[in-house]
Amino acid sequence: MTPSIFSIQHFCLQDGPGIRSMIFFKGCPLRCTWCQNPESWYAGPEVAFKSHLCIGCNLCMDNCPEQAIFRPGHRDPSRCTRCFSCVDHCPSRALEGFGKSYSIASIRDILRPEYPFYRDSGGGITFSGGEPSLYMNFIERLSGVLKEDGISITLETCGDFDPGIFYKRKKMPIGVIDDMPEPTNLCRPGFLKDVDLVLFDIKLVDDLRHRQFCGKGNTRIQTNLSNLATLAKIGGGPRVWPRMPVIPNITDTVDNLSGWADYLLKSGVFYLTLVPYHNLGSLKRIWLNITDGPVIPALKTEELEKTVQILTDYGISCFSPGEEDWQLSDR
DSSP, X not given: OOOOEEXXXXXXXXXXXXXXXXXXXXXXXXXXXXXXXXXXXXXXXXXXXXXXXXXXXXHHHHTOTTOOEEETTEEOTTTOOOOOHHHHTOTTOOEEEEOBOOOHHHHHHHHGGGHHHHHHHTOEEEEEESOXXXXXXXXXXXXXXXXXXXXXXXXXXXXXSOGGGXXXXXXXXXXXXXXXXXXXXXXXXXXXXXXXXXXXXXXXXXXXXXXXHHSSOOHHHHHXXXXXXXXXXXXXXXXXXXXXXXXXXXXXXXXXXXXXXXXXXXXXXXXXEXXXXXXXXXXXXXXXXXXXXXXXXXXXXXXXXXXXXXXXXXTOEEEOTTOOOGGGGGO
C-alpha cells in the first residue's frame, strides 16, 4: 500500500534519541478512547472543518471540481475525491487536509538538509502514526534508503501487526506459519531490518479492558512485544523500548501497572517511558466530525508520581519522554 502521511515534524526531542524528524502515517488498527491523533485513524486523506475560522466566503464551494460541497463544512462524501482544492482555496484556513502521498525520493529530499543535526546529536528519523507497520513494504524500502545515508531509524508502533512475520517458514503453502517457535527459531522481520529502535506502545494488560478502551484485544500485541524483546536479546532485531500513556483511572490502576510490570520483567525488559495524558484530540474530533470520546479527567501530578512509585517498586525504571537512558536497552 502507498501510505498517506499526515505530518512531517522536525527538531523533535521526545520520540527517540537526539534530534529527530518524525513521519506520521495515517491508518491505525486501534481506536483508543483517549487518542490525541484521531486524524490518524482513517488510512486515506481527510478534510477537517474548523467552523470558528470560517468567514462564509464560499470559495470552497466555488472551487470544488466535483461540486461536492453544498455549504461550507458540509460535503457529499460520495462525490468528494479528497483533492484538497477546497483546502487550497480557503483564505481563513478553516479547512485543513490530513493525508498526502509522498514518494520515497521526495521524503529523502525533505529530510536531507537536517542530516547534520541527526549525526551531531545521535538522532535520526522516527516513523509514527497511526501505525507505520500497516505499510511494511514501504517502511522497509524507505528505511533502506535512509540507512544508506547513514541515518538512524526508530519506529513507534501500537504492536498490533501479524506475528507471522517473526517466524521462519518451512515448505508450506503461502500463508501457513509454524506453531509458536522457540526463541532460536525467530528471525528478524524484513520491515525492521534497518530499524535501530522500536518504541512499543502498551496500554492495558487485560484483554477485555483493552477491547473496551482500545477497540481490539491485545493478544498479538503482547506476543509481538515478547518476540521483539527476544530478538533484541539474541542480536537478531532492533532495541525495544516500551511506552505507556498514563490515563487516569484506566492505565494507571494498580492491577494494570502490576500486570505490565510482571509481563515486562518476564520479557527481560526493565524500563518504561510514561507519557502523561492530555486531551488535545478532542478538538480534532470535532473538526473531523468524529463522535467525541468519554470525558477523562486531567492527570494530576500525584497520580503520575503514584504510577512511578508502583512500577519502581516492581523494579521498572521509569522515564519521561525525552529523558530516557537509551543505553539500558543495550543490556
